[in-house]
């Protein structure tokens with residue numbers, strides 16, 4: 123019996139059908155999931171009205187996304203629901219990785235103090251959507267949220283988009299200059315625009331269960347390889363509010379989804395983990411997942427964001443978090459274009475920046491999956507070797523991949539950022555790290571709160587920032603005080619930063635002139651064309667050089683000695699362990715990768 127009862131939102135006959143004066147808005151948003159709702163709020167904060175159409179009248183059924191990362195929480199804080207999320211959710215920052223019953227290692231995602239938002243908050247997606255709906259209601263003139271309004275057809279011209287909408291009262295047509303497609307992983311708008319959703323489907327099946335129980339497990343991410351309660355597979359446990367626990371169990375590629383959902387089967391699996399304590403199943407599903415993305419996110423007047431644009435596995439919590447970061451990147455740009463403050467070309471940089479981020483998320487997600495589900499003897503030996511090493515050596519942990527958790531992707535080297543000349547501080551392209559400050563009224567405040575959602579200059583202590591028309595300046599030491607010196611530790615001294623409305627750094631200088639700042643601002647608004655700086659081509663490592671000289675025989679002898687007593691079945695695993703250790707010793711990832719690839723290519727069927 124689900125704990126959350128999903129109150130339905132009121133359907134109202136839209137003005138187009140009731141005869142009331144129709145509302146006009148520059149943006150139609152399709153989908154009132156977390157991404158569509160966040161986009162409506164962000165646009166409203168920029169003074170832009172939207173009509174949000176959703177085919178349903180309740181928030182997400184099933185908890186789905188529960189892990190919300192620091193950067194997402196900071197964005198939600200800017201949108202006005204960050205504090206609600208922290209108050210309602212379970213805050214955590216430590217993850218533990220087990221093999222069997224033994225802890226291999228643990229990690230802390232936010233070991234330093236002085237951040238308003240925690241490393242992660244666990245909060246069910248339905249609570250997040252409820253908070254977003256509540257927040258959206260604070261903008262009655264700017265957000266027109268229409269439940270039970272399904273978009274069934276779409277057409278666009280060079281000037282705008284028109285959609286056909288089906289409601290309980292019949293159909294109507296709605297037009298606007300822009301449309302954000304936030305209609306989720308099964309997006310029908312993708313098909314309406316005729317787009318391919320290319321990528322990879324994984325066969326591995328997972329059982330996901332939300333269990334209500336009184337339990338004393340810590341508020342940490344607990345991940346097991348080969349747990350005693352679920353041998354040969356992996357398992358994940360997360361705490362949620364309301365005495366709910368998320369349990370994820372890998373089932374293998376051949377599991378029968380229907381059989382696995384049978385209560386007897388699920389209860390037996392849960393009993394193995396939680397023993398005899400009383401519990402109730404709140405929600406359950408068996409899922410497989412895919413890593414896919416659209417080739418482009420911007421299609422003339424239709425812009426895709428969230429799951430409609432890209433999907434990943436839940437390991438690493440990159441789906442919903444990635445989507446919220448799409449919104450953060452898109453809305454100030456769309457608002458600037460609508461207000462005629464920037465050219466349409468600015469939207470192309472949404473495509474550039476968020477496609478790169480989606481690729482990063484897909485890469486992490488696919489790698490975590492191949493670690494969790496090794497195919498073939500070689501992959502299995504390598505995984506065992508990494509797990510062996512991680513128990514014995516700190517460097518081994520780097521090779522273990524139980525899901526790399528969502529972190530903001532850097533925009534460094536992309537079109538809008540001006541490459542930095544000055545040394546030190548935070549790199550252009552990075553999301554601004556937060557820092558505690560004190561206002562001149564004596565009250566505590568935070569850097570991100572002070573930066574807000576528009577272009578700002580940020581002048582560190584000892585820096586002078588010349589005035590640039592229309593650009594506000596936040597001067598540390600004058601407008602706000604850095605009493606704890608944590609701002610200085612993160613941002614340096616004597617530096618001036620140009621901060622984008624999505625709180626990423628667009629440029630960094632010492633002693634910039636007003637002209638330099640104005641040029642960087644123009645570039646960050648795509649008013650001046652600047653081509654992306656191509657990343658420096660990596661020098662190809664020369665793997666044929668004899669680096670061991672006359673010590674090669676010594677190394678060879680050491681290898682023979684090490685392998686001498688290894689039982690045949692263990693040889694591959696031991697060699698894999700040595701390979702990882704030597705790659706770590708090389709300390710040059712490109713050289714290590716080139717060496718591995720080159721040696722693998724040499725392998726002929728006869729060798």
Ligand SMILES: Cc1cc2nc3c(=O)[nH]c(=O)nc-3n(C[C@H](O)[C@H](O)[C@H](O)COP(=O)(O)OP(=O)(O)OC[C@H]3O[C@@H](n4cnc5c(N)ncnc54)[C@H](O)[C@@H]3O)c2cc1C
Pocket residue numbers: 152153154155156157158175176177178182186187188189190247271272273274304305306307309310311330409427428429430436439440441442443444445
């Ligand atoms: C089991 C599971 C666990 C997850 N865990 C995490 C996690 O811990 N952290 C994380 O960041 N992410 C997680 N995710 C991913 C996260 O749930 C998604 O990334 C997120 O829901 C995407 O939001 P969205 O708004 O893009 O799409 P959705 O949430 O799918 O919302 C789309 C909305 O569009 C509406 N819609 C669809 N078609 C139409 C139409 N034609 N007309 C009108 N409305 C329409 C739908 O009714 C829906 O309300 C998880 C996902 C799953 C399945």
